[in-house]
Amino acid sequence: MKILIIGAGNVGAHIAYLSLFSSLDEVAVYDIQKELVLGKTLDLSHSAGVLKKDLKFRAVQNLAEEVADIVVITAGMPRKEGMSRADLLDVNVKIMQDIIENLNEDLLQNAVFIIVANPVDVLSYYFYKKTGIAKNRLIGMAGALDAGRFRYHLHENIDKKISDLNPVVIGSHSKDMMCVYKEGDASLIDKAKVETQNAGAKVVSYYKGGSAYFAPASGVKTLIDAVIEDKNEIIPSVAVLEGEYGYSDIAFGVPVRISKTGISEIIKLQLSKNEEEELKSSVNGIEDSIAYLREKNLI
Numbered sequence: 001m002k003i004l005i006i007g008a009g010n011v012g013a014h015i016a017y018l019s020l021f022s023s024l025d026e027v028a029v030y031d032i033q034k035e036l037v038l039g040k041t042l043d044l045s046h047s048a049g050v051l052k053k054d055l056k057f058r059a060v061q062n063l064a065e066e067v068a069d070i071v072v073i074t075a076g077m078p079r080k081e082g083m084s085r086a087d088l089l090d091v092n093v094k095i096m097q098d099i100i101e102n103l104n105e106d107l108l109q110n111a112v113f114i115i116v117a118n119p120v121d122v123l124s125y126y127f128y129k130k131t132g133i134a135k136n137r138l139i140g141m142a143g144a145l146d147a148g149r150f151r152y153h154l155h156e157n158i159d160k161k162i163s164d165l166n167p168v169v170i171g172s173h174s175k176d177m178m179c180v181y182k183e184g185d186a187s188l189i190d191k192a193k194v195e196t197q198n199a200g201a202k203v204v205s206y207y208k209g210g211s212a213y214f215a216p217a218s219g220v221k222t223l224i225d226a227v228i229e230d231k232n233e234i235i236p237s238v239a240v241l242e243g244e245y246g247y248s249d250i251a252f253g254v255p256v257r258i259s260k261t262g263i264s265e266i267i268k269l270q271l272s273k274n275e276e277e278e279l280k281s282s283v284n285g286i287e288d289s290i291a292y293l294r295e296k297n298l299i
């Protein structure tokens, strides 16, 4: 199996590195910074040598000629302190447009696409509208990360083992994300929720000039492994919705099953009236951003 990573910055490079611990045969990497890709793929190839792994890393010169089983799009500006993910929309939608124009038809017809660039829910929807690919082959990576962060903060607060916790995070990949977990002290769970909602911004405030990449790359690895091993695993992810949860013509985080064809099922959670309201306010910002793209005739 082959993956193509578009964007060899912090997140892309760490996904490439984690591929050494997946059952992949080839990792192709593309970035507008051509020398950077040559350096990173050579360094990664040396890692394959050190770790005795038969994994081939290759720098892509011409994106339009490239085919792969899975494409991961991390190309885009990360946020800096004080910025929300939505603040990246104007810059990153242009980058996404540039990439889409350079993808070949064979790739668009067959590959599973994992969108990472932010705002990931809006850019996943944009990618879907612009390419017209089957919606099951479009996965936005957010819930794998947010649920992982929530798992960690729950573990810290309610003293359960990380491996025994299975929380879900749905809605938007923003401070309004909706963290769902009910077993235990409600005030401690609420504390873990707030820590999860602020987790990305906290890392940004420490990094001074970029956003998180170890945990996001780990989130992408779980999706890649679920596709290449046809796991049918439930991983909350951004999906295009057509009626599920009462929403259509939008993409946001919901629990989904991931298998070799991408999203094989959207799981319907039973939400209370209050939770339905919470979900509604969580996805307000996505609806606004989609309306903004429409106003600008970008979709």
Ligand SMILES: NC(=O)c1ccc[n+]([C@@H]2O[C@H](COP(=O)([O-])OP(=O)(O)OC[C@H]3O[C@@H](n4cnc5c(N)ncnc54)[C@H](O)[C@@H]3O)[C@@H](O)[C@H]2O)c1
Pocket (backbone or CB within 6 Å): 006, 007, 008, 009, 010, 011, 012, 030, 031, 032, 033, 074, 075, 076, 077, 078, 079, 088, 092, 095, 098, 099, 115, 116, 117, 118, 120, 141, 142, 145, 173, 210, 211, 212, 213, 216
């Ligand atoms: N979905 C998530 O949960 C999540 C988590 C972390 C980061 N992100 C997002 O992922 C994106 C990348 O983050 P990062 O930390 O790797 O940033 P980075 O700045 O380290 O890397 C971005 C890379 O994109 C490349 N690039 C820019 N325009 C390009 C184009 N037209 N074609 C190819 N490559 C291009 C740049 O040269 C750079 O190497 C950001 O938008 C960030 O907000 C999303």
